[in-house]
Amino acid sequence: MEACSRSWSIHTNPAITQRYQILHGIGSGAYSDVYKAKRLFDGLIVALKEIHDQQSAIRELQALQTLNGAPNIVQLIEYFWSDHDDPVLVLEFLPMDLNGLIAEAKKEWNGGIRVSEMKRWMIQVLKGVEACHGCSIMHRDLKPSNLLVSADGEVKLADFGQAIILQEPPYASEEVNVPDQDQPWIPKDPDPNPEDANLSLNQSNLQQEPMTAREEDIPTNQDHLKKDMNGNDKCPKMLNGSTDSPTSCNLSYPADDFSWNPYSEDDEEREDDESGLTSCVGTRWYRAPELLYGSRSYSQEIDLWSLGCIFAELFSLEPLFAGNSDIDQLNRISRVLGNLNQEAWPGCLSLPDYGKIFFSENPNPLGLKSCLPNCSSSEIQLLERLICYDPSKRAPTMELLKDKYFAEEPLPVPVNELRLPSTVNGQENSSMYNYDWKDYDSDFEGFGGAEVSTSDSGFCIRFS
Numbered sequence: 001m002e003a004c005s006r007s008w009s010i011h012t013n014p015a016i017t018q019r020y021q022i023l024h025g026i027g028s029g030a031y032s033d034v035y036k037a038k039r040l041f042d043g044l045i046v047a048l049k050e051i052h053d054q055q056s057a058i059r060e061l062q063a064l065q066t067l068n069g070a071p072n073i074v075q076l077i078e079y080f081w082s083d084h085d086d087p088v089l090v091l092e093f094l095p096m097d098l099n100g101l102i103a104e105a106k107k108e109w110n111g112g113i114r115v116s117e118m119k120r121w122m123i124q125v126l127k128g129v130e131a132c133h134g135c136s137i138m139h140r141d142l143k144p145s146n147l148l149v150s151a152d153g154e155v156k157l158a159d160f161g162q163a164i165i166l167q168e169p170p171y172a173s174e175e176v177n178v179p180d181q182d183q184p185w186i187p188k189d190p191d192p193n194p195e196d197a198n199l200s201l202n203q204s205n206l207q208q209e210p211m212t213a214r215e216e217d218i219p220t221n222q223d224h225l226k227k228d229m230n231g232n233d234k235c236p237k238m239l240n241g242s243t244d245s246p247t248s249c250n251l252s253y254p255a256d257d258f259s260w261n262p263y264s265e266d267d268e269e270r271e272d273d274e275s276g277l278t279s280c281v282g283t284r285w286y287r288a289p290e291l292l293y294g295s296r297s298y299s300q301e302i303d304l305w306s307l308g309c310i311f312a313e314l315f316s317l318e319p320l321f322a323g324n325s326d327i328d329q330l331n332r333i334s335r336v337l338g339n340l341n342q343e344a345w346p347g348c349l350s351l352p353d354y355g356k357i358f359f360s361e362n363p364n365p366l367g368l369k370s371c372l373p374n375c376s377s378s379e380i381q382l383l384e385r386l387i388c389y390d391p392s393k394r395a396p397t398m399e400l401l402k403d404k405y406f407a408e409e410p411l412p413v414p415v416n417e418l419r420l421p422s423t424v425n426g427q428e429n430s431s432m433y434n435y436d437w438k439d440y441d442s443d444f445e446g447f448g449g450a451e452v453s454t455s456d457s458g459f460c461i462r463f464s
């Protein structure tokens, strides 16, 4: 067995090792290590996701249970939970992601992804997001590397560690959908797929033995989640130790280095009835402008913005807004869409950081067409329904699925006719873009001089 990083519990927990042979590590995220494993009683290949943050584990578990059996959502097979080990989720194994697809298309497919393929990829992603939004779940971290792909070309939304189930309005606080303490949790049947006997999760679930995880260890309300496993208050710091950010969140992280923690001492990071949602979610390149301006009362439209960025990237094979800091991110957006003002979004004045950041006048924004010169007008129109400042103008997924674009020639290919990356072996197909950081040491470089001044509400930054 190949050595795996960081983790002890997954190898030493008999509840897991009696049921699974751990094959090798697949990858690590901010809060998790993921392993490829084989279920001993039937040989089913799975992904074991060991999550080192309980809050993130509970979010993921709640979302995946709510979405069980929904189309284009990664399947939760079972989970292991104890009060002394990190929770481990057993997920269907998916060998690729859209990041790997984009990288392959860029390198190998002269001409990129065909329009007929693009439509099928987009439809699948839209259906996954529609399933989430239909269940009042905001994913909050949509990006190509969280859109996993099966060996058959099926897209599955994954990584629900930042997801939140919305209740009236606009967020869930007390009533959370954690498993009932007394009821062992057994996955519902997903959509049967009799053609694929080996990998059929339907079949695997039917054969499933009784749960070995300790459901009684799952807390039943969110107050409990504010404590660590020893009952102490959970108040970890942001990853870079920064609490003095002038905008909403992290000003100097690499794009994939997200640092949200819902129970940080910093009010900006707290999520509860009084303070609302945290704006520090998602991965910068795909983060909606209202989040970058510090909104705490956003809704599912933030996922729609991310979708627009993902689709644009599938078209051009380059990230649309590859900001190296939150301010650079906003600057890149305003160069394309124009500066955010009341005309673009009347609600912008109430954004917490709106009056703190000003960019130089930009009367002639580039527009999406000039960023995506190879896109047809219907493609640009569809993207404009997602990538716009005013969240209320972003089209819901159901409307987008009915967009004439998908009914026009060339029609979407069937899933089994999609071209896939040549190597379908886990992380080999997932690649983060190597952004050249050296040119952008500070938030303020790359877009002129910055003048910082203090005001009654804090300070503001003005770029010339």
Ligand SMILES: Nc1ncnc2c1ncn2[C@@H]1O[C@H](COP(=O)(O)OP(=O)(O)OP(=O)(O)O)[C@@H](O)[C@H]1O
Residues within 6 Å of the ligand: 026, 027, 028, 029, 030, 031, 032, 033, 034, 047, 049, 074, 091, 092, 093, 094, 095, 097, 141, 145, 146, 148, 158, 159, 160, 161, 426, 427, 430
């Ligand atoms: N079901 C799965 N099948 C195969 N690989 C998976 C699966 N789930 C996750 N992975 C891989 O494991 C790695 C980490 O997973 P994931 O992104 O879910 O962790 P995370 O800690 O929540 O991540 P992030 O830092 O992006 O929030 C990624 O490379 C991902 O592609």
